Amino acid sequence: MAQGTWMLGMFLVLGSPLRRVEVSLKPEHLGVAWPLTVEGEAGCLVAETKGLRLVAWGQEVLQPDGRRRAIYLLPAAKEAGVQVWRFVKASPPPSPFRFVRHPDGRLELLEGGKPVWVYNFGxxxxxxxxxxxRRADYxxxxxxxxxxxxTDDFxxxxxxxxxxFWAWPEVKVGESTYDPWACQGIHHRFEDWLAQEVGPICAVLGVQGGWYLGERRVVRERVWLWTYRADEVGRILDVALSLEAEDEPVPLRGRSPDKGYGGFTLRFAPCRDASIVTPQGRLAQDGVHVRLPWADFSAHFRADEAFSxxxxxxxxxxxxxxxxxLLRYYGVLNPEWPALEWATLERGKPMTLRYRVWIHRGDAQAGRVANAFAVWADPPSVREE
Structure with missing residues (x-):
């Protein structure tokens, strides 16, 4: 690894100044755009391949620790091998993203005038x-x-x-157990905005909130969302959840005695011809306690033949x-944590959970789901010169 480079989380961080970057792509990295994080200022990366010029714009993106990192959204590659990118200092194009706040406690994100998601803070x-x-924070x-x-609601x-959404069925406060998963006892409450930023490749939302028992906050919650510009195949939505007990320790777990569900969950809208696909292939039926790095739910969500x-x-x-x-054909994906074990949130020791949502056209194969996971979990090797 070149001098001035090191690993930070899942990203390869490159020392500044950045002049030339070599990216080594494997076959499993092809067909999907991916964010590369580097040290230094954001500008533009340019590569020449077979007479074509590829351009990747950068953006200085706010992180939960308050620092900014230059992130470049590299376009989907068609061939394995080495790409050589050169840094060009340039003014970025206008952002395609825009936040719209609605009076009923909803914050909407648009890209190019099209809706991306709505965050329900009220x-x-x-x-x-x-x-x-009645619920908020999803x-x-x-x-x-x-x-x-x-998605579906109610x-x-x-x-x-x-x-x-993210909620747990069994949360202990003192001697009592509550069920915020089912909207019972403990409720989520919005407190403040940590960030609302847009740029040429990414929209950033940071939210400070809490889990409340009546008027008493028992857990501090911070939610960070990074939504990347879509291409023809898909869009990346990265999520980081930080949970910390306010005072006394707060144990939590999934639904006992045997199901274990709870935590980060995606509930899908009514659809037809649904297909749940994992690294082992298509599921013939629902799955419970299946250990997996990823899972996909694709279906017809509208009247025409378009799959997504x-x-x-x-x-x-x-x-x-x-x-x-937990994988349900009626429309649920849930990577369970901590499942049937107890985990304890403590004051001064934030628990951080990270997930990526890959939204795509077509089924899991057309949407290159396996490739999208590979480029995140085992990213291309990068060398700076």
């Missing part, structure tokens, strides 16, 4: 549904690349399910990776 309740199911709708809604079979879907990726540095999963 309490939401569907007409005719009992007050106990994404819905989450859209595919063509503007079709992928589904009749599970009224507590809510788009892309979304995959969840469990970060290799998450505890208990690869996680046991």
């Amino acid at each position: 309490p939401q309740l569907k007409e005719g549904v009992a007050q106990q199911y 994404l819905h709708p989450l859209y595919d690349l063509d503007g079709t809604v992928l 589904p009749k079979d599970h009224l507590h399910h809510r788009g892309l 879907g979304a995959a969840l990726f469990d970060h290799p540095q998450n505890p208990h990776h690869p996680a046991p999963w």
Whole structure:
């Protein structure tokens, strides 16, 4: 590894000044765009391949630690081998992203005027549904690349399910156990915005919130979302959750005695011809406690023949990776943590969980889900000169 380079999390960080970068691509890295993080200022990377000029714009993206890192969104490659990128200092193009705040406690993200997702920071309740199911702090709708809604909220079979959400069925405070998964006892509350930023390749949202028992905050929560510009195949949505006990330790776990579900969960909208695909192939039936690095749910979500879907990726540095999963054909992907074991949130020791959502056209094969995971979990080797 060249002098001035080191690994930070899942990213290869390069020393400044950046003049030339060699990227070594394997066959499993092809066909998907991916973010490369480097030290130094953001500008533009340019590569020549077979007479064609490739351009990757950079952006100085805010991180949870308050630092900014230059991230370049490298376009999908068609051939394995070495790409040589050269740094060009240039003014970036306008951002395609825009945040729109609605008066009912919803923050919407648009890309090129098309909806990407809505973050519900204010309490939401569907007409005719009992007050106990009022909830906040989740994404819905989450859209595919063509503007079709992928998620469901207040589904009749599970009224507590809510788009892309994170909640646990068993949370202990003192001698009592509560069920925020089912919107019982503990509720999520928005407190403040940590970031709302847009740039040429990425939109960043940071949120400070808490888990409340009445008016008492028992867990501090920070949520970070990085939404990358879509290409013809897919879009990356990176999520980092930071959880810390306010005062006394807070144990939590998934649904006991045997199911274990809980944590980061994606509930899909009504659809037809659904297919759940994992690294082992297509599932013939629901899966429970299947240890996997990723899973994909694809289907027809609208009347025409267009297929689309979304995959969840469990970060290799998450505890208990690869996680046991709950996979339901009625429309659920859930990498369970901590499943049936107790995990304890403590003051001064934030627990951070990271996931990637890969939203794509077509089924898992057309959407290059396996490649999208590979470029994240085992990224191309990079050398600076």
